[in-house]
Structures are given as C-alpha cells and as structure tokens.
Amino acid sequence: MALASAEYPFLNLMWTMLVFFCWIAWFWLLFVAFGDLFRRADLSGxxxxxxxVLLIVLPFLGVLLYLITQGRHIVERQRARDAGYVSTLDRTGAAQIAExxxxxxxxxxxxxxxxxxxxxxLAR
Known part of the structure; x- marks a missing residue:
C-alpha cells in the first residue's frame, strides 16, 4: 500500500488549491459583473x-474592462441600493409604531x- 504523499506531493496539493481558489474567484467576479450589469437602470438594453456579449465571448477581457470602466461605480450603486433598503425598513417600523x-x-x-x-x- 503506497502512501498518499508519495502519489500526490505537497506542492501539487498547494498548486491545486491555488487553482481552485482562482477558479472560484473568477466565477465570483463574473457574478458581480453580471449582477451589477442587470441591476443598472442607467444603461440601455x-x-x-x-x-x-463581451463578458461571454471574451470573459477575461470583458470582466477586466468592466471592472476598469465601472469598478468605482459598482460600490456606489450597491451602497445606494443598501441605503434604499434600510430606509424602507425604517419607514416600515415607523408605520408600525404610528399604527x-x-x-x-x-x-x-x-x-x-x-x-x-x-x-x-424597533427590533427590526
């Protein structure tokens, strides 16, 4: 019976983990780009x-271009959405107290x- 370390050395394991992490990070970036893209009201169809098309046909270039051109605004749009959600919750709580x-x-x-x-x- 052979040892597992002899069949798959530690450096190969570390390399595999790095590749897997990069693969997950890549899909996360795609989800962020598509999520932001389809939530935007300021862009035309x-x-x-x-x-x-750019994100699907040339995914690496497409994501990089989207992050370069829209990166600063992604955070601003997310904060605006979050602020709108919080103010909706505040109004709901205020309406319950008034009732x-x-x-x-x-x-x-x-x-x-x-x-x-x-x-x-108020606990909400």
Whole structure:
C-alpha cells in the first residue's frame, strides 16, 4: 500500500488549491459583473447586450474592462441600493409604531401592548 504523499506531493496539493481558489474567484467576479450589469437602470438594453456579449465571448477581457470602466461605480450603486433598503425598513417600523400609537389613543390596546408593539417594531 503506497502512501498518499508519495502519489500526490505537497506542492501539487498547494498548486491545486491555488487553482481552485482562482477558479472560484473568477466565477465570483463574473457574478458581480453580471449582477451589477442587470441591476443598472442607467444603461440601455443595447448597452447591456453589448456588455453581455463581451463578458461571454471574451470573459477575461470583458470582466477586466468592466471592472476598469465601472469598478468605482459598482460600490456606489450597491451602497445606494443598501441605503434604499434600510430606509424602507425604517419607514416600515415607523408605520408600525404610528399604527400602534393610533390603536392606543383609540383605546383598542393598553400601554403595555403599545410598548410591546413598539419594541417589536424597533427590533427590526
């Protein structure tokens, strides 16, 4: 019975791990580029089609060009989407508190129930 280290040396294992990591990173970059591309509202359909063809036909060059030309703006667009999501959550919590306050003023719920609803809305 042969030892596994004799059949597959440590440096080959490290090389395989590096290649696998680069392969995963490559697909991550493709997903980032396609995700950003199709979420953009400022590009026309033709521009999206052109970038898509470039990313599929010449993937290495396409991803590099997309990152070079749009890299700074990817982060800005993501932050704007995140801020919109957070403000939506804030408005939802505020609406729940306002509804609970209305119910308290109408006498439908008591102060303990109002405080519980308020804590629940703020916990989101």
């Amino acid at each position: 033709w521009a999206k089609a052109g970038w898509t 609970a306050r209305r119910l308290l003023e109408e006498g439908v719920i008591d102060d303990a129930e109002y405080q519980a609803l308020k804590r629940k809305a």
